[in-house]
Amino acid sequence: MSDTVDATNIPGEKSGPMLAADGTPLKRSLRRALRRQKMSALLLIAPLLIFILITFIAPIADMLFRSVENEIVQDTLPRTTAILETWDSESGNVPDTPVFKALYQDIFIAQERKLHTRLGSRLNYELTGASSLFRKSGRGVGDIGEVYQDQFEDMNAFWKKGENWNDILGSDAWLAEIKSWKKASGQAQPPFEIRAQIAEILPQTAAFYQIFADFTQNEKNSNLYKKDPWELIYSAFYDDLTGANAARIDTYTGPGAAELSEAKAAAANFETVDYKAAFGDIDKDWLKMPIWDTIRAYSPRFTNGYFLNAVDMQKSENGPELRPENQRIYATLFLRTLFMSTVITLSCILLGYPVGWILANLPARTANLLMILVLLPFWTSLLVRTSAWKVMLQQQGVVNDTLVWLGIVADDSRLALINNQTGTIIAMTHILLPFMILPLYSVMQTIPPSYLRAAKSLGATNWTAFWRVYFPQSVPGIGAGSILVFILSIGYYITPEIVGGTTGTFISNRIAYHISSSLNWGLAAALGAILLAVVLGLYYAYDKIVGIDNVKLGG
Amino acid sequence: MADTSATSAFVEFERVQKSYDGENLVVKDLNLSMPKGEFLTMLGPSGSGKTTCLMMLAGFETATHGDIRLDGKSINNIPPHKRGIGMVFQNYALFPHMTVAENLAFPLEVRKIGKSVREQKVKTALDRVQMGDFGGRRPAQLSGGQQQRVALARALVFEPELVLMDEPLGALDKQLRETLQFEITHLAHELGITVVYVTHDQTEALTMSDRVAVFENGRIQQLAPPDQLYEEPENSFVAQFIGENNTLEGVVKEIKGGTCLVQLDGGGMIEAKPINVTQAGERTRVSIRPERVEFNKDRMPEGAHTLKAEVLEFVYMGDIFRTRLRVAGTDNFIIKTRNAPDQVRLQPGQQIEIGWLAEDCRALDA
Numbered sequence: 078m079s080d081t082v083d084a085t086n087i088p089g090e091k092s093g094p095m096l097a098a099d100g101t102p103l104k105r106s107l108r109r110a111l112r113r114q115k116m117s118a119l120l121l122i123a124p125l126l127i128f129i130l131i132t133f134i135a136p137i138a139d140m141l142f143r144s145v146e147n148e149i150v151q152d153t154l155p156r157t158t159a160i161l162e163t164w165d166s167e168s169g170n171v172p173d174t175p176v177f178k179a180l181y182q183d184i185f186i187a188q189e190r191k192l193h194t195r196l197g198s199r200l201n202y203e204l205t206g207a208s209s210l211f212r213k214s215g216r217g218v219g220d221i222g223e224v225y226q227d228q229f230e231d232m233n234a235f236w237k238k239g240e241n242w243n244d245i246l247g248s249d250a251w252l253a254e255i256k257s258w259k260k261a262s263g264q265a266q267p268p269f270e271i272r273a274q275i276a277e278i279l280p281q282t283a284a285f286y287q288i289f290a291d292f293t294q295n296e297k298n299s300n301l302y303k304k305d306p307w308e309l310i311y312s313a314f315y316d317d318l319t320g321a322n323a324a325r326i327d328t329y330t331g332p333g334a335a336e337l338s339e340a341k342a343a344a345a346n347f348e349t350v351d352y353k354a355a356f357g358d359i360d361k362d363w364l365k366m367p368i369w370d371t372i373r374a375y376s377p378r379f380t381n382g383y384f385l386n387a388v389d390m391q392k393s394e395n396g397p398e399l400r401p402e403n404q405r406i407y408a409t410l411f412l413r414t415l416f417m418s419t420v421i422t423l424s425c426i427l428l429g430y431p432v433g434w435i436l437a438n439l440p441a442r443t444a445n446l447l448m449i450l451v452l453l454p455f456w457t458s459l460l461v462r463t464s465a466w467k468v469m470l471q472q473q474g475v476v477n478d479t480l481v482w483l484g485i486v487a488d489d490s491r492l493a494l495i496n497n498q499t500g501t502i503i504a505m506t507h508i509l510l511p512f513m514i515l516p517l518y519s520v521m522q523t524i525p526p527s528y529l530r531a532a533k534s535l536g537a538t539n540w541t542a543f544w545r546v547y548f549p550q551s552v553p554g555i556g557a558g559s560i561l562v563f564i565l566s567i568g569y570y571i572t573p574e575i576v577g578g579t580t581g582t583f584i585s586n587r588i589a590y591h592i593s594s595s596l597n598w599g600l601a602a603a604l605g606a607i608l609l610a611v612v613l614g615l616y617y618a619y620d621k622i623v624g625i626d627n628v629k630l631g632g
Numbered sequence: 633m634a635d636t637s638a639t640s641a642f643v644e645f646e647r648v649q650k651s652y653d654g655e656n657l658v659v660k661d662l663n664l665s666m667p668k669g670e671f672l673t674m675l676g677p678s679g680s681g682k683t684t685c686l687m688m689l690a691g692f693e694t695a696t697h698g699d700i701r702l703d704g705k706s707i708n709n710i711p712p713h714k715r716g717i718g719m720v721f722q723n724y725a726l727f728p729h730m731t732v733a734e735n736l737a738f739p740l741e742v743r744k745i746g747k748s749v750r751e752q753k754v755k756t757a758l759d760r761v762q763m764g765d766f767g768g769r770r771p772a773q774l775s776g777g778q779q780q781r782v783a784l785a786r787a788l789v790f791e792p793e794l795v796l797m798d799e800p801l802g803a804l805d806k807q808l809r810e811t812l813q814f815e816i817t818h819l820a821h822e823l824g825i826t827v828v829y830v831t832h833d834q835t836e837a838l839t840m841s842d843r844v845a846v847f848e849n850g851r852i853q854q855l856a857p858p859d860q861l862y863e864e865p866e867n868s869f870v871a872q873f874i875g876e877n878n879t880l881e882g883v884v885k886e887i888k889g890g891t892c893l894v895q896l897d898g899g900g901m902i903e904a905k906p907i908n909v910t911q912a913g914e915r916t917r918v919s920i921r922p923e924r925v926e927f928n929k930d931r932m933p934e935g936a937h938t939l940k941a942e943v944l945e946f947v948y949m950g951d952i953f954r955t956r957l958r959v960a961g962t963d964n965f966i967i968k969t970r971n972a973p974d975q976v977r978l979q980p981g982q983q984i985e986i987g988w989l990a991e992d993c994r995a996l997d998a
Contacts, residue, residue: 530692531725533712535739536790542713545738549729 141609144602147380150372153196154183158376166373167394171364177352181221185309186288188215190296202597203382203391204371210362217359222308224350225315232343235336239305245333246279246286248272255302266294269301278325281313318344370394383603407587407604411611414584417502418566424506425513425562426555433517433554438526451514459508463575466504470494470576496578504576505566512565513558520554556623564612584608641665641701642826643689643794648698650684658684660850662698666828668793671820673829675837676847677873685847686796686830691715702794713742718787718795718825722802724779726771732758732782733767739790757789758782760819777808784816788823795820797829801836813840834874838862846870863921867908868996871919878925878965880918884909884995891990894918898961902937904995915998922954922968924992927984928976936987941965943982953977959986 095103151158156179164172187193197211229236236242244252247269254267269290276283289310293301318326318341326341356363374392375382382392389405390397399405432451436444454462469475472491480486494500524547532542570585577586584604591601619625643666650659659681666672674682687693688700691712699706707715726735736754745753758764761781771779780800787795797816801809817840820827831837837844838858845855846869854861854870865871868879882896884906892906894916902918909916926932927941944963945956952968955978959965967986969975978984 525723525725527721527723527725528727530690530712531719531721531727532738533692534690534715534717534719534796535742535786536713536716537738537742538713541742546727550727 140598140602141606142602143599144383144606145379145381146599147375147382148378149196149199150375151378153187153192154180154372156180157183157372161369161373161376164369164373166370169366171366171369174351174353177356177363180356181218181312181352182285182309184211184214185218185222185307186292188218189292189307198596200368200371200375202386202600203375204367206362207368207371210360210368214356214359214363217355219308221350221352221355222312224348225311226308228343228347229311229314229340233336233339235333236311236340237305239301239303241333241336242286242306242310243302245331245337246272246275246283255300258300260300266298266301269294272331274329274331278322278329279314279317280322281320282310282317285310285313312350314340315344315347383599384607386600387603387607407584410582410584410587411607413498414567414608415611417498417505417581417583418563420502421505421509421566422513422559422563424502425510426559428506429510429513429517429558430551430555433514433521433551436514436518437521437524448518451511451518454508454511459571460575462508463504463572466500466507466576467495470500470503495576496581498577498581500576500578501573501581501583504572505569508572509562509565512561516557516561517551517554520557521551524550552623556619560616560619563615567612568608640667642668642670642703643828644699644701645685645689646699646701648685648688648695648700650681650688650693651696657696657850659688659695662850662852664845664852664855666826668826669821669824671817671827671829671840671842673831673837673841673844674847675831675834675844675873678832680847681850682830682845682847683798686798686828689828690717690719690796716790716792716794718790718792720780720783720787720795720797720800722799724771724783724800726779726783726786728771730770731767732763732769732771732774735771735782736767736786736789739786743790753789757785760788761785761815776804777812780804780812781815784819788819788825792825794826794828797827799831800829801831802833809836816840838874846873848873864907865919865994865996868917868919868998871917871994871996876922876966876968878920878922880920880960880962880965881998882916882918884912884914884916886912892995894995896939896960898959900937900939900960902939902993903990904993905991907994908997909995916995917998918993918995920988920993922966924988925967925986926988927967927978927986929985932987933989936989938985938987941984941986943978943980943984945980946978957984957986 097103097106099106157176160176160179161172164176184193187196193211193215194208197208200207200211243255247255248271251267251270258264258267260266269287271283271287286306289307290301293299293304317323323341326337329337353364362368381397385391385397387407389400389408391400436447436451439447467474471477472493472495474495476494477486477491481488481491486492494503528546528550529542532546533539537545567583568585569583570589573581573583574586574589577583585608588601588604588608591597591604616625643664645662645664648659648662649657651657662681662685664685674685676682684693688695689702691707691710695708700708702715702717726732727738730738733754736757737750740750740753754767755764758767761784763778763781763785766774766778766782771782774782783800787797800816801812804812813836816827829837829840838861841858843855843857844861846853846861848869854866856864856866861870862874865874871877872879880894880896880898880902882894882902885893885895885901887906887909890905891903892909894902894904896902896918904916904918926936932938939959941957941959943955944958947954947956951971953971953975955967955969956963957965957967
C-alpha cells in the first residue's frame with residue numbers, strides 16, 4: 078500500500094493511523110475540533126475564575142501563609158539574629174556584648190522607622206512583657222548613641238552639622254546635584270552616593286549612613302544635605318576610627334581630611350559605651366534568659382510557633398511541649414466546635430426529615446406554599462433572627478415566661494437558655510434548618526410513591542416499608558444536608574457570638590478575636606488552617622464511608 | 633354483566649363508587665365478579681377509572697361506597713400489607729438499593745420465613761422468569777425487560793392467589809412486549825393464579841385475557857371474552873375503542889325479525905343487526921369491521937345491500953392492504969384486504985360498490 082496521502086481514499090481502509098477525509102490523522106483533527114470547544118468553555122468561565130482567584134483564593138492563600146510566616150523578627154533585627162546564631166543558648170548565660178551592640182543598631186533603626194513596637198507586639202504573643210520591653214528600649218537607645226555624639230561635637234562643632242557630614246561622605250557628583258536641587262522644584266531628590274574612598278576607610282559609617290540617607294530621602298522626604306545624622310552614625314564613626322582600618326584614615330585627601338584626622342586622634346581617648354550594661358539600665362529583662370530564648374526561637378523566616386500555639390503547645394529548649402493547664406484553650410474549643418456542630422446537625426435531621434417528607438408528599442401547590450415558609454428565614458437578616466432568639470430565650474424572655482406561667486418551671490429557677498451551649502444549639506438549629514430541609518425535600522421528591530406501595534403490597538407494615546425501602550433511598554439527602562449543615566456550623570460565627578456567651582462560642586469566634594482584637598493574625602491563620610484541615614479530613618472520611626456520589630442536592 | 637349470585641366468585645366488587653374530590657365520581661357503581669384462576673383485563677382510556685379500581689383492590693385507595701370482597705370476605709378495612717395480593721407496578725418499583733435477590737427476598741423476610749427456605753424460593757422464582765443468573769445485580773443494571781421479569785417474580789415469590797398488574801408492559805418496545813405478554817399469560821395459567829391486569833393497549837387486552845372489562849367514564853361498558861368483545865360490541869364506544877371500525881350514521885326505518893333497515897344520513901339504505909335500537913325512527917350508528925367489507929362482485933354475499941364508493945387512498949401494509957374510501961358522505965371508510973395472490977389492488981379514483989352480510993353490521997346507540 079502506498080504511503081502517499083490520497084484524499085479520495087477511504088480513510089478506514091488504510092493501514093496505520095486512521096486518517097480524516099483531508100488526510101490529517103484522525104486523532105489530530107479530532108483534537109483540533111475539541112480544542113475550540115475547550116477554549117470557548119474556558120473563555121466562558123474565565124471571568125468568574127479570575128474574579129474568584131483574585132478576590133478569594135489569593136487572599137485566603139495569603140492568610141494561610143501568615144500562619145507560618147515569621148519574617149518580622151529577622152527583618153527588624155537582622156544583625157542581632159545573625160550573631161545570635163552562634164550563641165549557645167543552653168549555656169544559661171545571656172549573650173555577650175557584640176550581640177547587644179547589634180541589638181542597639183537594630184533597635185535604633187527600627188525605632189526611627191517605628192517598627193520596634195510592631196516587633197514587640199509580635200514577640201509579646203510568645204513572651205508576655207516583650208511589648209513594653211521593646212517600647213522602653215526604643216526610647217532608651219537614643220541615650221546610648223548620645224555618648225559618642227556629645228564627645229565628637231564637644232571636640233569640634235564641625236561634627237554637629239549635616240552639611241559637613243555630607244561633604245565628607247557624599248561623592249562629588251552627588252554633592253554637585255544635591256546642592257543645586259530645590260525641594261520646591263518638584264523633582265526627585267538625587268539619591269545619595271557614597272564617596273568611594275570613604276566606603277573603604279569608614280565601612281561601618283558608610284553602611285549606616287547609607288541606611289540613614291535612604292530613610293531620610295525616601296521615607297521622610299526631607300533634604301538629606303541639611304539633615305543632621307542619627308546618633309547611631311556617631312557610634313559607627315567611633316567604631317571605624319578605633320577599628321582595624323583606622324590607620325588608613327591618614328591617606329584620605331578629600332574634604333574634611335583635617336577634621337577626620339583630628340577626630341581619629343581624639344577618639345582613642347573617648348569614653349566608651351558598655352552596650353550590655355546600657356541595655357541592662359534600660360530594662361533588667363535584657364539581662365535575663367527568656368527574651369533571648371524567644372528572639373532566637375523566632376529568628377527563622379518560617380515558624381511552627383503559631384500552629385503549636387493553636388494546639389495548646391509552645392516551644393521550649395526541649396522542643397515543643399504542652400502549655401500549662403491553665404493556658405490551654407484551643408483544644409477545648411476545637412472539640413466543643415465539633416461536638417456542637419454534630420449536635421446541631423443531628424437536631425436538624427430530626428426536625429427536618431418529617432418536614433421534607435411532608436413537603437415531598439403533598440400536592441405541588443400546597444408544597445410550594447409551605448416551601449415559602451421554609452425559605453422565609455432566608456429573606457430575614459441573620460442578625461435579626463439571632464437577636465430574636467435572644468429575646469425569646471433570655472431569663473425574662475418569652476420562653477421562660479411561658480414556662481413559668483404554665484407552672485412547669487418555678488419563678489426562682491428559670492432556665493438558662495441563652496449565653497451558653499443550649500442557646501447556641503437552639504438558635505443555630507433554627508438558622509441552619511433550611512439547609513437540611515432543601516436537599517432532603519429535593520431527594521425525597523424523586524422517590525416515587527410506588528416504592529412504598531410496592532413494599533406494602535409485598536406485605537411490609539408501614540414502619541418496615543419506611544425503614545427498609547424509603548429511608549435508605551433518602552440517605553443521600555440526609556448526607557447532603559448533613560454536610561451542608563455541619564460544615565456551615567463548624568465555621569459559624571455571628572450566632573455563637575451573640576447567643577453563645579462564654580461556654581457556647583466556637584473556634585471561629587476565637588479566630589475573629591485574633592483577627593480584629595488581638596491582631597495576632599498568624600495565630601488566627603493557624604487556627605483557620607487547622608479548621609480547614611479538619612473539615613477536609615471529615616469530608617474525606619465521609620467520602621470513604623458513605624461515598625460522595627451518594628450525596629444528592631436534587632434530581 | 634354483574635354476577636352477584638356466584639358463590640364461587642373470588643374477587644367481587646359490589647356497587648363500588650369512588651370519588652376523590654366529593655364532586656365527581658371516578659368510579660360509578662362498579663359491579664364485577666371474578667372466579668378463581670381468571671385472567672381479567674381492565675381496559676380503557678386514561679382517566680376511565682380502571683387504575684382506581686385496581687388501587688382499591690390493592691388497598692391503596694378506599695372505596696367511597698360499596699363493598700370489595702376477596703374470597704368471600706370484605707377487605708374494605710384490611711390494610712394493604714395484610715391482603716396478600718401480589719402487585720406489579722407500571723415502573724416496576726424495584727427497590728434500587730437492593731439487589732435482585734434482596735428484592736425478591738423482601739416479601740419473604742417480612743413474613744418471617746427462614747433463610748434457607750427463603751433462598752430456595754427466591755431461586756425458584758428467578759428461574760421461573762429465566763433470571764436465575766441475575767440475583768446479585770442491582771435493578772439499575774438490568775434492561776427494561778429484565779426488570780419487568782424481576783418485578784413479576786417478586787410479585788409471585790410469596791405465592792399470592794391474586795396478582796394485580798398496572799400497565800406492566802407500558803414502557804417496553806413492541807417486540808419485547810409481545811414476548812412478555814405470552815410469558816405472563818403462560819405463567820398465570822401454569823400457576824393457576826387469578827390476575828387483574830390494567831392496560832390501555834387493546835391488543836394486549838385481547839391477546840392475554842380470559843375476559844376484558846372495557847372502562848369508560850367510571851363504568852364498565854362491556855365485560856366479555858375477547859372474541860365476543862371484538863365481534864359483538866354492545867355499544868358504539870366499545871366498537872370504536874376495540875379494533876378498527878367503520879361508523880355510518882343514520883335513522884332506523886324499520887325493524888323486522890333479526891334485522892333492521894337504516895336510512896344513512898349520507899344517502900343509501902343498508903341492512904343491519906339491531907343491538908340497542910328498539911323502534912323505527914331512532915337515530916343509530918352502524919358499525920362494520922373493515923375486514924368484513926367486500927367489494928369483489930363475485931364474492932359479494934347474496935342479498936347484500938350495496939353502497940357506491942370511491943377509492944381515496946391505497947396503503948400497502950405487507951400482510952394486508954388498507955384502502956380508504958368515500959362512502960355515504962364520509963371520507964374515513966376503511967377496508968382491509970388480505971395480501972393474497974389473487975387480491976385486487978384498488979387504485980385511487982376508482983369507483984366501486986361495497987357490501988357486507990347484514991349480521992356483520994351492527995346498529996348501535998347514536
